[in-house]
Amino acid sequence: MQPLALVVALVVLVLGTVVPFFTRQHLMPEMITSHGGTIDNQIYITMFITGAIFALAQFALAYMVFRYQAKGQKATYVHGIWWVEVGSIVSSGILFIGLNLMGQGVWANMHLKEPSRQATEIEVNGQQFKWYFRYAGNDGIFGDRSAKLVDDASQNFMGVDYENDKYAKDDVVEAAIKVPFDRDVVVRLRSRDVIHDFFVRELRVKNDAVPGLEVKIPFRVDKERMYKFDLSGVTAATLDAKDVSAVKGAFESHGIKVTDNAEITPIEFKGAGGKVIKRWEFKTYAYSLYDPVNKFWPLTYSIFDEGGVMKVYKTGYEVVCAELCGNGHYTMRAEMEVVSGEEFDAWLAKRSEECKSYH
């Protein structure tokens, strides 16, 4: 009775664990960075190997339990078999260390390589319980900052020295982060009070933001990885007319719930050389399961006209905090928007001018 039940339990455990891992399509959230694939690969390889070890070990246990349950037999007097022990040392050693060495390339690319000099630098500032993001502005140089100048009332959350440092005046500070795709980006993580952790699931980026320390994390968002689907039969005119009903079917057929307050916003700007570039932003909302009336978050997509084909990309993401930072830890969130390099430049130039005139 007991051995049989234990066998059943172990088999159910293995199947119940391994099957969902191998069949579930969206085991991990989508991934949009060039380095993310290597991390995911490493995770999947590890999952495959450890899944096999897990199943083998649990089945072996089940086998021993069932096969050698007391039925009046005499146990075999054996103190060990040397080659089994040596074999287990060598094989587990090679396997574990080999697996680890495979992953070091990923780590080296992210942490040990000098980030590209052309990379767009964004300063990420954590504080209880908000994120603020700073861009160097048109001059490309971050202004000085000092904790003495911090003044939440005048929105100077990180103490930027607008008064005395000429590089500071055009710095842009935002509560949401805008990231250009197909460009190298470096985030400079900082904190002004306790330890926070900058985590964007889809970027496969996570690192502590530690007071008194600046940590640089490079990444590059690949536009193609944000691609969702084509909108067939939809023209620029329909989108300009902000006709949500025309695209609702297409979105819902791809599992994206379109709420009643969903909206389309055409966005136009002048790129380098005065060329007008256009996209349409599609925003639907995720309503809180716990408070569906008052609480909801935007789910942002962008529609690009690429040679007459309307392509939908997911461009809105969430920054979360992954290090315990106090009672508001679970609310410490920011929006992340991914835009094209041209749009990023145009936006930053404009915001930088605005900030400069304000300061």
Place this chain on the structure above:
Amino acid sequence: MSEAAATADTAAAHAPAASHGHAPAPGGNLWDGGVRPLGAHSKKFGMWLFIVSDSITFAALLFAYSYVRLSNVWPTPFHGHSIVTSTAMTFVLLSSSLTMVLAVDAANKKLRDKAVLWTMLTALGGLIFVVLHTMEWLGIINDHLMPLIKAGEETKSGWTMPMVWGTFFAATGMHMLHVTVGVGYLVVLALQYKNGKFKAIDIEVAGLYWHFVDLVWMFVFPLIYLMSAKI
């Protein structure tokens, strides 16, 4: 001796440890049980383990000190008076190690009164060290911390202890705690040894502790004082 004790069944009833002598049974190995393989009294071995653990605690404190010292510009606040006092303290503490050696020697030679005297003198040395050190502390608090505390009160900004004093009080405070505990230990030991409750081995074990405390000072003194001295 262990053989004899092992066969003495009545004696073994409440004290089988008597069989744990210093020599293995004939043909036996030191590690085969029934003997103390390290050839030392258990109390001595225990004290050595304490010293291992405690030196790790001090090492961690000194590691923390090096960590913050290397990542900061470090002032050199010790001069003149401080150096003279701390050198005198060092001299007293080292001398007390010598009296401790004499106490252990006397106890092993069964010279009970002499051992008590030397142990008490060692405790006295420790006491002088603590008194000198406390005066030194008070001086530093007066000269360096009170102005900061006053300024903090005046500006209502509160005060914080500069890193150099934080490390100073943490390291020397931990050491002074050890010396203070050691003085109490030695006094109790001397009195109880006098009336026969403690044995020579207890004096030897206390000696280990005392020499260890001295040794720690030989790290604390140069690292905390001399490296931050302006001469």
Place this chain on the structure above:
Amino acid sequence: MSVAHDVEEEHEVHVHQEPKEFIWKYIFSTDHKVIGKQYFLLAIVAVVIGLGLSLAFRYHLATYTPQGMFLNPDHYLQAVTMHGTILVFMVLTTAPLGGFGNYFLPIQIGAVDMAFPRLNMLSFWLTLLSFLVLIAAFVVPGGPPVSGWTGYPPLSAINSATPGMGLGQTLWVGSIAIFCLASLVGAINFIVTTLDLRARGMSLMRMPLSTWAWFITAIIALLSFAVLFAGGLLLILDRELGTSFYIPAGVVFGAKELNHKGGSPLLYQHLFWFFGHPEVYIAILPGMGIVSHILANFARKPIFGYNAMVYAIAAIGVIGFFVWGHHMFQSGMSPYVAVAFSILTMTIGVPSAIKTFNWLGTLWKGNIEFTSAMLFALGFVSLFVSGGISGIFLGQNAVDIYFHDTYFVVAHFHLIMGVAAMFSIAAGTYYWFPKMFGRYMNEPLGKLHFWLTFVSVYSVFIPMHIMGLWGHPRRYAGFEYAFLNDPMIPSMHNMITAAAFVAVLAQLLFIFNYFWSMYKGAVAPENPWNGTSLEWITASPPAFDNFGGKEPVVNHGAYEYSVPGAEKDYIMQTDPPEAAPHAAAH
């Protein structure tokens, strides 16, 4: 030294009579068996509080709405913090080491008591004091700390980081510092006892694996708590005396810069994890030893690869000190250092794999009896594999970029260090209860306890791995994110909470069985399980001096089961050498 002098010195440690008065016999006892039971009782009280807290925050997560929270976010984090601290220190460290270790280590090596009985008592009372100081945090203004059982500064170092709280955090640090002293004293006692007080013939390689595990664990405790003590000391100074060991310059609270400067939050993490990782092994190594001991007993077989098991325990003890950095891969620590720590971390998987192989090898060709103790030991092996496997993910620095501080981590360390260790405690209790109290625990109730626990703990922690893959960060009091509004998340939280209630209620069954069996259980003989080690030659419960005036002499290894040509299927360690002519030399 003269011979006479020598004898005089040797006698004094161990000459003590059994006290008659209640207070000296049961309260301020220096008897290792009473102290062991005291530790065990402390662990039972602590586990009730710790698991009760977990039910509170699990219920909170299952019924969460932004308007009507069961706990407010402060209370949620306080519950999480105290749950972790109480279980790690007061249960997982005290029960397997202080409880079983104190009771059975001297008996298994054939000693009358610990080397330093009075220090042993001191160590228990310090532990109790530490527990009371920790519990006092519940009743002081502001309540217990919110900074997690890891207590990272600056959150834990600066009062204005958690407005209205503060005293609780100070008590927390103080409690841990006292616990360090208690562990230090206990560790010295264990090490000296194991090396100095072994009975004749009890060579190191004849010691039961449980004794080996307690011995190595004590060495780990001796070296690791020393560092935590220093770390805690500096944290108290930062909190109370205005020093800045862990607080850098330019820290801002309430839009005002603090005066602190010069410290580093990473310094604390290094000191904490230098202790914190070995602490994992302090919790689990005794479990490994106990389970090995029980598996051999009920499989009626010698331990498969006894020597390898000993070396594996020792290797885990050594390597355990060189892997702490894997808790800090994403902390801002030098990424080069992370590479070294990562590779070292993977090497610790090797001795763990050896142990698993050898447990399976011990069962192989055995004659397995399914007592409650054996079921829990088998459950331990299963959990050890499951929890160990996820460590292969987290030990890789690259993979940890994604998994750090998610539910995946929570699931991993709960399975291996929490639940597996709890299984070993349960296994040890069912196994040794007849020895400790002279009565059996109720077997049907024990089996029910096993099945409820086994199924429910897996139902709690396997789903948590999946939530970790989803990226769900730990220590969240609510779900204020779009991505946590996938309907999968609340349904899994609900399921986990339901399973957690079953798991915790099942433990009440165990506690009931424990106290009920003390008085009503079937009377047990000296050697109820036909075991081989020295605890089974003593009376049940053992005499005050353990062996009733006899001095055991050991002739055999610890696991001589089913020796060919022998009369019985087990050879006790004290059986005469000729009892097992065909036994392998040990």
